[in-house]
Amino acid sequence: MALTVLFAGGHLLIEDAPGVGKTMLARSLARALDCTVRRVQFTADLLPSDLTGVSIFNPQEHAFEFKPGGVFANIVIADEINRASPKTQSAMLEAMEERRVSVDGVTHELPRPFMVVATQNPFEMQGTFPLPEAQLDRFTACISMGYPARAAELTMLDHHVAADPLAALQPLATGADVLRAMAQVREVYLHPSLKAYLVDLVERTRSDARLVLGASPRAGLQWARAAKARAAMAGRGYVIPEDISALAVPVLTHRLILANQRNDRVSTADVVSDIVAGVPTPRRA
Incomplete structure (x- = not known):
């Protein structure tokens, strides 16, 4: 499903209990693609400018310079997205729909391809803010991981305890490959x-x-x-x-x-x- 959403040019929401591999799936997808990746841990004190970027005055150049925020990557992993305030969540709307952000009246295009892979825990309500309908509607699909089968969990104990399971994962495609695949899908x-x-x-x-x-x-x-x-x-x-x-x-x-x-x-x-x-x-x- 993650690849289907990627090639469709959409965004993916992964919703499930803690510890079932939501972030691992997002990281695996990002690792398999030779693209720029940013992981943003959403918290209550995360600011909209942390996502979109901010203009900073450079005294040497006597001009403002734009410092890109967390959404400036091909794959953006929005971890525990429902822990951020509604104001910060709304900063994602333009980026997800238009593939661009506006800061201080200036529009900045995001890299292509651009995909948001967000995770959230539906069972823990304390300190969370439900995603607004406008943002939910921008996710192409929402999936749940579910608990692994017994055999799979035993395999995890054999291979994941002593080593990083992503260490051996090599990029299988580049951003240009993904763009070509998206063109074929259309x-x-x-x-x-x-x-x-x-x-x-x-x-x-x-x-x-x-x-x-x-x-x-x-x-x-x-x-x-x-x-x-x-x-x-x-x-x-x-x-x-x-x-x-x-x-x-x-x-x-x-x-x-x-x-x-x-x-x-x-x-x-x-x-x-x-x-x-x-x-x-x-x-x-």
């Missing part, structure tokens, strides 16, 4: 019937009585790009219905708000699964 064919299928699914989220907030048009655009990326990674130059339905839960659930949030028996993932099951799948063209 050329993947999406049949009109599948476009209609995707829009039908998005519209169902807006009319479902169990939801007070459905998916936005931005969600549909990002979903289509992710479906194209999934098809390209499977070696196809065209999207099939499974490319769309398989991504429904990770692409939609974090954007939706339940009408009855006290009902623990129903989750946004359940609603999305029901919607996908209730919309007829178009025949393959």
Whole structure:
């Protein structure tokens, strides 16, 4: 899923319990790419200027110089993003959507490719600030790691205790390689019937009585790009219905708000699964 989001030109939110490997996954993705990487530990005292940058007066040059902030990298790891204040979180909005930041009236372009991989712990509420809907909507997908299987956990004890698991990981692609892959993804064919299928699914989220907030048009655009990326990674130059339905839960659930949030028996993932099951799948063209 991380590579799908990367090649789709999007951003990834990883949400799960502490210690399951959220940051490790983000670091592994960054290590596999020969790109610039910055890890920002989000805390309550993190300032917006720490992310976007600041203009500093140079007395020797008698002019202001721009000092880039934490978002100036190809891969930005936003660790525990929900620990920062809403004001600081909002500083990420322009960067994530426009791939640029404005400081003191001057616009600065971010490096390409640009991807934010954010982590957050949904179970620890003390000292956290829920991400606003506007920022959640800018994440192409949200995934959970889950606890590893017993065999995998035993393997971790064998290999991860004595050495850094990332030490042997070598870069597999450059930033230029990623940009070429993203260009190829944009050329993947999406049949009109599948476009209609995707829009039908998005519209169902807006009319479902169990939801007070459905998916936005931005969600549909990002979903289509992710479906194209999934098809390209499977070696196809065209999207099939499974490319769309398989991504429904990770692409939609974090954007939706339940009408009855006290009902623990129903989750946004359940609603999305029901919607996908209730919309007829178009025949393959």
